[in-house]
Amino acid sequence: MAERDRDIWAGELALGPLDGDERRAAEALRARDREFAHLVELWERRLAPLGEALEPVAPPDTLWERIGAVLARNGDRPQSTKVAQDGDVAARLAELARRERLWRRMSLASAALTIALAVLVFATIGPPWPFGQGGVRPRSIGSEQTAGGSHISDHRPYVALLMGKDGRPAYLITVTVDPPRMRVRNLGTRPPPKMAHELWLVPKEKGQPALTLGIIGPKREDVLAMPRDRMPDKITPGTQLAVSLEPEGGAPSGRSMGPILFAGELLPAMP
Amino acid sequence: MPPMSPKPPNADPASDKPTLDSLLRAAANGDREAFRALYEATSAQLFAVALRILKRRALAEEVLQDAYLRIWQRAGSYRRAYGAPMTWMVAIVRNGAIDVLRRRQDHAERRGQDGGDEMAALADAGPDPFALTVQSQALAALLACLERVSEKERRCVLMAYYDGYTHSEIAGRMAEPVGTIKSRIHRALARIRDCLDHG
Numbered sequence: 001m002a003e004r005d006r007d008i009w010a011g012e013l014a015l016g017p018l019d020g021d022e023r024r025a026a027e028a029l030r031a032r033d034r035e036f037a038h039l040v041e042l043w044e045r046r047l048a049p050l051g052e053a054l055e056p057v058a059p060p061d062t063l064w065e066r067i068g069a070v071l072a073r074n075g076d077r078p079q080s081t082k083v084a085q086d087g088d089v090a091a092r093l094a095e096l097a098r099r100e101r102l103w104r105r106m107s108l109a110s111a112a113l114t115i116a117l118a119v120l121v122f123a124t125i126g127p128p129w130p131f132g133q134g135g136v137r138p139r140s141i142g143s144e145q146t147a148g149g150s151h152i153s154d155h156r157p158y159v160a161l162l163m164g165k166d167g168r169p170a171y172l173i174t175v176t177v178d179p180p181r182m183r184v185r186n187l188g189t190r191p192p193p194k195m196a197h198e199l200w201l202v203p204k205e206k207g208q209p210a211l212t213l214g215i216i217g218p219k220r221e222d223v224l225a226m227p228r229d230r231m232p233d234k235i236t237p238g239t240q241l242a243v244s245l246e247p248e249g250g251a252p253s254g255r256s257m258g259p260i261l262f263a264g265e266l267l268p269a270m271p
Numbered sequence: 272m273p274p275m276s277p278k279p280p281n282a283d284p285a286s287d288k289p290t291l292d293s294l295l296r297a298a299a300n301g302d303r304e305a306f307r308a309l310y311e312a313t314s315a316q317l318f319a320v321a322l323r324i325l326k327r328r329a330l331a332e333e334v335l336q337d338a339y340l341r342i343w344q345r346a347g348s349y350r351r352a353y354g355a356p357m358t359w360m361v362a363i364v365r366n367g368a369i370d371v372l373r374r375r376q377d378h379a380e381r382r383g384q385d386g387g388d389e390m391a392a393l394a395d396a397g398p399d400p401f402a403l404t405v406q407s408q409a410l411a412a413l414l415a416c417l418e419r420v421s422e423k424e425r426r427c428v429l430m431a432y433y434d435g436y437t438h439s440e441i442a443g444r445m446a447e448p449v450g451t452i453k454s455r456i457h458r459a460l461a462r463i464r465d466c467l468d469h470g
Binding site: 007016018046050056 | 310314320336340354355358362364365370373412413431432436439452456457460463
């Protein structure tokens with residue numbers, strides 16, 4: 001698409017006349033393409049004075065009460081992590097990495113800790129495969145049952161330690177490509193009421209949208225079965241995993257809306 | 272996560288009233304009083320935007336509620352570079368309203384339901400921003416640029432902006448082919464952009 005046409009398309013997304021399908025396509029591009037997102041923002045800025053020109057209409061008093069009630073229910077603070085909220089997980093992680101030198105140091109610390117923890121975990125609970133039936137909670141969409149679990153992988157597992165910006169470990173995740181499974185160990189975190197932690201795989205290729213790996217259940221240990229199309233060659237050393245805070249039931253339309261709470265890199269567990 | 276200490280909303284010593292900017296910053300730090308003040312200062316304008324697009328009060332209220340929850344959640348990601356806080360908030364409300372509209376259109380043809388709208392009369396009246404008091408320089412500049420596009424192009428743009436109509440809905444209203452409307456809007460957008468950016 002020529003640059004000029006892209007800009008006009010961005011203008012149309014901001015102005016509004018795209019029909020449902022066109023709009024969804026444009027929104028998807030906005031979510032994964034920072035440049036396009038910026039063009040849309042410029043258009044929103046150009047057109048906003050029209051909205052401010054309308055004669056104000058007071059909403060009913062009950063509206064604030066409704067908003068206040070939701071705030072009270074959902075915890076008291078906006079996103080504590082102060083991560084940019086717009087755009088895809090991948091874009092937000094990139095933004096985070098750009099803005100926060102700390103994040104880099106943290107990843108290094110995470111790598112060292114991951115290996116240490118992996119050793120510890122395997123020493124205490126044995127190798128992660130095969131799975132028993134305990135704690136199995138397949139994803140609701142496209143999930144594969146992990147029943148039986150007699151298949152022993154000949155691939156070595158990967159491990160990622162997901163930490164928050166405060167440096168506290170939150171989840172330890174072990175992944176095998178074959179069979180395509182993840183074991184998620186909760187290290188002592190929990191989403192606020194009515195909210196959920198959703199796990200994302202952030203492909204290494206730039207511009208690729210993050211893929212949801214499902215909602216992490218409330219158990220101390222959870223096993224997510226991944227559809228094979230999510231796995232393939234995407235699991236390589238250095239692949240990022242991230243956990244975002246989403247409404248109960250997960251991000252609508254598979255696109256993360258919430259802040260990234262924890263992130264970490266997948267590394268081979270047993271070099 | 273460690274709690275964050277709320278900052279006083281008034282960070283602008285030159286004024287005794289907090290600016291939207293400072294309210295938004297305070298809200299980003301979890302200050303609910305500031306968020307409430309932000310709501311008081313902006314909700315009537317934003318409700319007008321949502322109501323204009325959705326024509327039904329109940330729907331507009333829902334969209335507005337959702338929009339303020341987003342504003343609260345995302346306050347920390349608001350950047351001054353984006354534009355004034357109002358620009359940012361108007362975009363959030365319009366996006367929410369148009370999303371709702373398109374979802375409803377996906378289910379039912381909106382055409383057939385227009386008759387029952389409480390504000391159906393408004394829909395065709397066509398807004399006339401030129402009749403409004405010009406409140407800001409930004410609006411003045413935009414109106415000046417809108418005057419440089421043809422009357423038909425301007426009508427298309429305003430119908431899309433204020434009423435959330437799709438290309439084909441505008442085509443229906445103007446009794447013209449969709450292709451004509453599309454190229455008209457493309458032309459108008461290009462001209463508005465060049466006019467605003469380069470004068």
